Amino acid sequence: LPEPEVKRVGYEYLAGNLAARARDSHKGDSGRVTVIGGDYGMAGAVRLASEACLRSGAGLVTVVSRPEHQLTINSNRPELMFRGCELVDMEVYSRLGWAKVLVLGPGLGKQDWGYNLFKAVGLSDKPMVLDADALNLLSQEPRRETRWVLTPHPGEAARLLAVDVEQVEQDRFAAVRELQQRYGGVVLLKGAGTLICDGDCVYVAPVGNPGLASGGCGDVLSGIIGALIAQGLDLSRATIAAVVIHGEAADKAAEDGERGMLASDLFPWIRRLVNTV
Ligand code: APR
Numbered sequence: 009l010p011e012p013e014v015k016r017v018g019y020e021y022l023a024g025n026l027a028a029r030a031r032d033s034h035k036g037d038s039g040r041v042t043v044i045g046g047d048y049g050m051a052g053a054v055r056l057a058s059e060a061c062l063r064s065g066a067g068l069v070t071v072v073s074r075p076e077h078q079l080t081i082n083s084n085r086p087e088l089m090f091r092g093c094e095l096v097d098m099e100v101y102s103r104l105g106w107a108k109v110l111v112l113g114p115g116l117g118k119q120d121w122g123y124n125l126f127k128a129v130g131l132s133d134k135p136m137v138l139d140a141d142a143l144n145l146l147s148q149e150p151r152r153e154t155r156w157v158l159t160p161h162p163g164e165a166a167r168l169l170a171v172d173v174e175q176v177e178q179d180r181f182a183a184v185r186e187l188q189q190r191y192g193g194v195v196l197l198k199g200a201g202t203l204i205c206d207g208d209c210v211y212v213a214p215v216g217n218p219g220l221a222s223g224g225c226g227d228v229l230s231g232i233i234g235a236l237i238a239q240g241l242d243l244s245r246a247t248i249a250a251v252v253i254h255g256e257a258a259d260k261a262a263e264d265g266e267r268g269m270l271a272s273d274l275f276p277w278i279r280r281l282v283n284t285v
């Protein structure tokens with residue numbers, strides 16, 4: 009492989025990416041996102057991703073999840089729309105067609121329910137963010153697309169590359185490049201010193217802190233990426249800006265302590281950061 013250019017990114021990356029909203033803008037201008045996932049026991053994952061999406065400025069967000077999860081997902085968050093999915097039917101396809109961007113994976117699971125949604129989303133030609141179990145399913149049916157952002161943690165990356173996690177961690181730089189070559193699109197390799205590869209460059213984002221090592225913080229990141237794509241950033245810019253926003257929000261939240269920090273503690277900071285112009 010030719011050596012790609014390596015660039016360091018941080019807070020300064022945010023300026024100029026998200027212009028202030030026009031005085032006469034309406035919710036349709038800010039983009040519609042459908043977030044898909046949340047099999048039994050994992051409703052919280054789609055709730056976190058979709059709330060992050062709203063707090064990052066998406067105009068309208070719909071969640072597609074198990075029908076039983078509606079109350080949990082809408083609890084204290086009536087702004088979210090909801091479509092219950094038992095079987096993948098026309099109603100589900102219409103929610104995929106409605107969106108500008110799809111976020112698939114938080115809490116999706118690897119059972120038939122999640123697999124059927126994975127197949128349905130795979131038929132769509134929209135830009136999409138694949139996270140968590142969507143990546144585990146992709147590792148079983150590998151393919152290459154330019155229109156997606158993949159957000160593996162080292163364990164998911166190892167499955168996608170069919171190697172062990174130690175190999176990924178030994179050379180994270182090689183791993184993210186290899187993932188991008190094989191799967192296309194934009195690939196983000198999570199962990200301290202997140203790497204983003206868009207095929208042309210590898211971006212190193214030395215942001216965030218170990219306070220992020222708690223359940224749900226990754227789900228928040230996939231929601232931010234979806235919202236930024238919906239607001240018109242290209243896949244690469246949206247991914248880099250989202251990683252910076254997520255990491256900077258974590259650094260603010262960690263002022264009260266890394267231990268005990270929760271994924272939802274990022275929300276008020278995300279809102280401030282997406283208003284950085
Ligand atoms: N320093 C900086 N950033 C960190 C650190 C650290 N020490 N530890 C974690 N992070 C960041 C990662 O870069 C990533 O953005 O926190 C986020 C963690 O994301 P995930 O590993 O996806 O964690 P989580 O949200 O709990 O995932 C939920 O989905 O991916 C599956 O197996 C995962 O079941 C779990 C679920």
Ligand code: MG
Nearest residue numbers: 140161226227
């Ligand atoms: Mg995750």
